[in-house]
Amino acid sequence: MFLLIYSSKILQKPQKSSVKSREISIMLLDVKFTKNTCTKLIGLWLKFFLFYSLLPFSTSAQEASFRFKRLGLEDGLSQISVNGIAQDVNGFIWFATQDGLNKYDGYQITTYRHQPSDPNSIINNHIHSIFKDSKHNLWIGSYGGLSKYEPKTDNFTHYNSPSLNDSDGKVGYIQSLFEDSDGELWLSSNMGLYRYSIDTNTYILYLPDDNKPNSVIHSEIKSIAEDSIGNIWIGTTIGVSKYNKRNNTFTNYQHSPENPHSLSNNFVLKIYKDSHNNLWFGTFGGGLDRYDNDTSKFVHHRTNTQNKNSLGNNYIRTILEDSAGMLWLGTNNGLYAFDSSKLIFQRFRHSVNDRHSLSHDVIYSLFQDKDGSLWAGTLGGGVNLFRPSTNVFKHYKSNPNNPESLNANMVYAIYDDDEYVWVGTSGGGLNKLNKTTGKFSNFTEPETSVGLGLNKVNYIIKASEAELWLSTNSDGLLKYNKNTGNITQYKHHPDDRNSLSNNRARGLAIDKEGNLWIGTAGGGLNKLDPISGQFTHFMPDTDNPNSISTNFIRCLLYDSKGRLWTGSYGQGLNRFDFDTETFINFNKDSVKEPILSNKFIRSIFEDKSGNIWVLTNGGIIKYDESKGSFHSYTTTDGLPSNVVYGALEDQKNNLWLSTNNGLSKFNPQNITFENYTKEEGIQENEFNTGSFFKNKTGEMYFGGINGFTLFHPDKIKKDKTIPTVSFTNLLLYNDAIAIGESERFSSHISSTNALNFAHNDDVITFEFSALSYSQANNISYRYQLQGFSDNWIETDHNHRRATFTNLSKGDYILKVKASNRNGSWGEETTDLRITIAAAYWETxxxxxxxxxxxxxxxxxxxxxxxxxxxxxxxxxxxxxxxxxxxxxxxxxxxxxxxxxxxxxxxxxxxxxxxxxxxxITDALTGIRNRRFLDQQLSSDWAIQSRNNLPLSILMIDIDYFKKYNDYYGHQQGDECLQKIAKEIQSVINRPTDNLCRYGGEEFVVITYNDAEGAKHIAKLILKKLDELALVHLTSDKGIVSVSIGLGTMIPSIEVAPARLLKYADDALYRAKNNGRDQLC
Known part of the structure; x- marks a missing residue:
């Protein structure tokens, strides 16, 4: 046997090892704490965690940071400095930028800019503030004055004060907007303080007056708030004023160096009243102040380098209290969460190496929407979206700027021994997380084979209370003593047949006798007797049908019945019989055992009921031993991906599965899946083999390509909120309808519940959105057009539209609803009444x-x-x-x-x-009409049905014909129809084929042809029209072109001929959607 024993030392700070490899092979980084210090840290963490579960172990620990969703120019923002954010009564989110006003529906952004020719456009493109009042009016403050958004007409009404622009040509702007308890609107500007009565449309201007000591302190107003007794507080660049509405006087407050309880800084950008009636003052340089009403003193919160829980930046731009009572501060150097009861600040900052971090550290605006999501507008970084209330997943990953973080993100092994979490990585070796401090320490890389082998740790299991077994990618098997730091290494040695058979060690398991079983990549299965140190090898033997099926063993399971299961990547599943030392192969035909459906095995798991689950590249497979069968669950059952890496069971017998497309909670009783993606805070959608662990408290760890995720299943609550859908856009013939374009469309579709259409509005499209922002990409939609069909049509977030063609006259109701991220559907629908007018000849x-x-x-x-x-x-x-x-x-x-x-x-x-x-003849073109088509199609359908031969229909539509009519006039339009009909007729030369005018600019060809024959006719038609070259200046092509939809069926008496027409019509729609002038 080949055995090496190494010793390691503990380092206080990360550093390169200067010790020779024979003297030291592994160094472990750690930090020592006194018992008293640890006790205080634990107590502080527990209190803080109970108050607000989103924050990590301690403020000095690695942050279990939010996953911020960013919106920038590439998402449609007109400009990436966002001064203000609001949500209107319909649920749309609005962004005030320095180049236009933006409206966001969760997927698309609409930009409103000033148009000199339109008096109802926004007054100026540089928007400073946006505010929704108690009557749901949306007010916009910008350079030049005040505007109100009119949702019905989708434009703006202006309420400009004459004094906002002075005689010297100085342009005034509105910095912020505020509504007091009496319903009056207050405007802070660079030209003074304005009080606006909405009812009377009148302004009162308050300016400083040197002759009146009770006047407002300054004309450069930055922020306004109201206290609990109705006083108006005004923040300016040189101090704060308090306005008493009862006696019409101002009391002014300024910083005084002699008074430590005075305002900390005179430049006050934000005043905010929280739910406890506290007034908070965000100053530009003096930190955060709170005004104590009882003592009339200001309490200061500033940067304190001696206090890790203090504010980290004194330049505060905005303040917001969320629905959970947490105070959020936007500063010049990050976003802060402030627990005012514990006086603890938590900072969130931009990281160049983390695309899910805050996009920029200068925060201009903060807002919480009705779903609880928080929005942060930045200077030059666009908008950030995050949802604190659902941040139940803790994410640990490498941070190059933090030496006490995980040192590599590719995580393959996890083990929690209650005090520490041991993490095996690829590229970073073994890491150790101190659960008390939240700090990681790791092994250095001395120039020895052990150090290099530790760069990838595949599996970790417990050897004893003091020891761990580690399998490595190329350096064999290691036993690490946690108390002494000693490492015992087991490697393959060609001269020792009792050594490890291969250094590429994979899965590990310990049997009831204490033997260690090791799967290897190329050396089969190994058994280590820990007493003798001898290895026994089990390898494939072509002469022995009861031998193991492969030398490449990826994973092992020693089950509750004392059996050893082995899984390989390509050679399937084996089970070892300890009595006979033989293997049962589940991969080939056997009289006794079933065949496994997928041989690429990632892991094997046993649940509390003794069921064996095989996790493969083809889903999860349950072994039913009583029936001797396997049953698979795949994406068709709701699994997010068929590649499944690991499984853990919670206290309610649910299986938590790490996959190649997120984390999934599987209920084996009712066969339901709840899926979670990176949008909810897990490390990434892709996980890794062997990287999962459940500790004694029920917490679960899953590792992947971007660190690892920690959570407790009991804290993950199913989202029961069903989003409400709003209509966002209306299109005719795929062209958006401008509001006011006609009397029929005088209101924006989001502000109406009924629409009327003409009989010749043949292609109508309705777009919609759930206006639920944190999980917008996980929402599905269904729609139904009552009066047309009782079927619900389901679509995803990328196809939020319903298109209807050639609707008959009558009344319809379009119903739309959305699911939440868990796939739950509610009964509530958003309805739109639709009336299609009859043609004059049908009246x-x-x-x-x-x-x-x-x-x-x-x-x-x-x-x-x-x-x-x-x-x-x-x-x-x-x-x-x-x-x-x-x-x-x-x-x-x-x-x-x-x-x-x-x-x-x-x-x-x-x-x-x-x-x-x-x-049966069309009077204009001289070809057959719609009546002939109905008769002839029924006849042809019956003939081809008896003969069991195909029948084809070409649905032909002239592209942009409405534009042609509008541009050239109806007489030219009629001549165009005649010429097109003549050209098509010249191609239709078989007596069994017929050309008909279907209506408007649509023609139909019925032909006794299969699909190929019909395609040939269609191509001849396209060629003929290209040669005709009838000029069409409003078309993209410049000449008149057509789109053709082809439908082919072998008729049957059980099916109506109308289905063939529907197929051709659907194909025509695809042809037009794909760019027109083509056959589909």
């Missing part, structure tokens, strides 16, 4: 007119016919009388009379035929 008055005209014509025709017949009869009578005598005895009389009857009969038949042809 009652028109039909009545036609009937009246027809009746009159019929009466006149009868009268004329009767008169003509009478005249004719008179003439005939005379002729008959004259000729009767001559023909009376002759056969000639009989013959001529018969010919006369035949002639009159033939004329009547011709008239009837002409009338019938007129009823």
């Amino acid at each position: 009652t008055w028109f039909r009545g007119l036609l009937l009246a005209i027809g009746f009159i014509v019929f009466v006149i025709a009868i009268q004329w016919r009767e008169k003509a017949l009478n005249n004719q009869n008179l003439v005939l009578d005379i002729m008959v009388k004259e000729r009767t005598k001559e023909l009376e005895s002759s056969q000639e009389y009989s013959n001529k009379l018969e010919k006369l009857v035949q002639k009159r009969t033939l004329n009547l038949q011709k008239a009837n035929t002409a009338l019938e042809q007129s009823s």
Whole structure:
């Protein structure tokens, strides 16, 4: 046996080892604490955790930081310095930027800018503030004045004060907006303090007056707030004023060096009243102040280098209290969470190496939406979104700027011994997390084989109370003594057949006798007798059907029945029989055992009921030993990915699964999955094999490609909130409808509940959004058009639209609803009533007119016919009388009379035929019409059904025909239709094929062809129209083009012909969506 024993030392600070490899092979970094210090830290952590679970072990510990979602220019922001944030009554989020006002629906951003030609556009592009009042009005303060958003018309009304722009040409701007308890609006500006009455539309301006000591202290106003007794507090650049509305006087407060209880700094950017009626003052240089009403003193919170829990930056720009009572501060150097009861500040900062950190450290604005998500607007970093209340996942990862963090993010092994968490990584070796301090220490890399081997630790299990077993990627097996730091190494030695068979050690397991089992990559299965130190090898033997199936063993499980299971990557599952020392192979045909469906095994797990679960590249597989069968669960059942790395069982018998697409909670009883992604704070969507552990308290660890995640299953509550959907946009023929474009569309779709459409609005699209922002990408949607279909159509967040074509006249209700991130659907829907007007020829008055005209014509025709017949009869009578005598005895009389009857009969038949042809012919183009199509399609359908032969339909639509009509006029439009019909007809040359005008600019070709034959006809049509080159200046192509949808079926009497038309119509829609002028 080949055995090495090394000793290690503890270092206080990370440093390169200067000791020779033979003297020292591994160094462990740690920090020593006194018992008293540790006790205080633990107590502080517990109190802080109970108050607000989102914060980590202690402020000096590695932060279990939020995962911030960023919005920037690439997401549609018009500018990345965000001065203000608000949410309107419909749920849209608004951002005030320095280049326009932005409205966000969770997926898309609409920008509003000043348009000189539009008096109802926003007054100026540089927006300083945005505010929603108690009546849900949205107010915007900018350079030049005050505006109010009008949601119905999607534009703005302006309320400008004449004094905001002075005679010297100085442009005034509104810094902030505030509504007092009397419903009056207060405006802070660089030109003074404004008090605006919404009811009377009048302003009162307050300016400093040297002759009046009770006037406002300065005209450069930055912030306004109201205290619990109705006083208005005003923050300026040289101090604070308190306005008493009852006696119309101001009391001023300024910093005094002689008074430690005075205002800490005169430059006050923000005043904020919290839920406990405390007034907070954010100063620019003096930190955070709280005004004590009882003592009339200011209490200061400033940077204190001797206090780790103090404020880290004294330049405070904004303040917000969230729904949980936490105070948030936006500063010039990060975002701070402040527990005012414990006086503890927690900082969140931008990290260049972490794309999920805060996007920028200068915070301009803070806002909490109705779902509890927090928004932080920055200077030059756009917007950040995070949700403290759902941050139950703690994420540990490497931070290059913090030497006490995890030193590598690729985590393959985790073990929690109650005091420390041991983490095996790739590239960083073994790490140790002190659970009390939250600090990581790690082994250095001395120039020995052990040090290099420790760069990747694959598995960690407990050897004894003082020792751990570690399998490494290339340096064999290690036993580490936690008390002494000694490491015993077991490696393969060619001259020692009792040594480890291969240095690439993988899965580990300990049997009831205390033997250690090691899976290797190339050396089969090994058993180590810890007393003798001897290894026994189990390898494949082609002559022995009961040998192990492969030399590459990835994972092991010693189950509760005393059996050893082995899993490999490509050679499946084996079970070892200790009595016979033989293997049962579940990968090949066997009389006794079933075949495993997927042989690429990541892990094997036994639940509390003794069920064996095999985690593979093809989902999770449950072994039912009583039935001798395997049952698989995959993505079709709700699993987020078929690649499953690890499994742990919680107290409620749920299995928590780490996968290649997030973390999943699986309920084996009702076969349901709840899936969690990186958006909710887990380390990343991709995890790693063997990287999972459950400690004694029920906490679970899962490691992956970006560190590891720690959580307790009981703290993860299922999201039961169902988001409400809002309509966001309306399109006709894929063109957005401008508000006010017609009387039918005078209101924005988000502010109406009914819409009317004309009969020729053939392609209508409705866009929608749930307006739930923290999990927008995990939301699904369903919609139903009552009156058209009772079916619900499901779509995802990338396709938030419903399109309907050629709706018949009548009334409909479009219903839309959304699921939450857990896939739960509510009953509540957002409804929109839709009315499709009848064409004039379908209206009652028109039909009545036609009937009246027809009746009159019929009466006149009868009268004329009767008169003509009478005249004719008179003439005939005379002729008959004259000729009767001559023909009376002759056969000639009989013959001529018969010919006369035949002639009159033939004329009547011709008239009837002409009338019938007129009823099935399009008057404009001369081709067959819709009536003929309905008759002919039914006939062709029956013929092809009897013959079991294909029937094809080409649905042809002229591209941008509405624009053509609008540009060239209806006469040119009619000529265009005639020319197009003529060109298409020239291609249709088989007697069984028919061309019909379907309506408007749509044509239909019925052809006795399969799909290939029909494609050939369609390509000839496209070629003919290209050669025709009919000019169309408003088209992208410059000439008239068509889009063609192809549908082919072998007809059946069980299916209506309308299905074939539907297939062609759907294909036409895809052709138009793909850019037009093409066949789909």
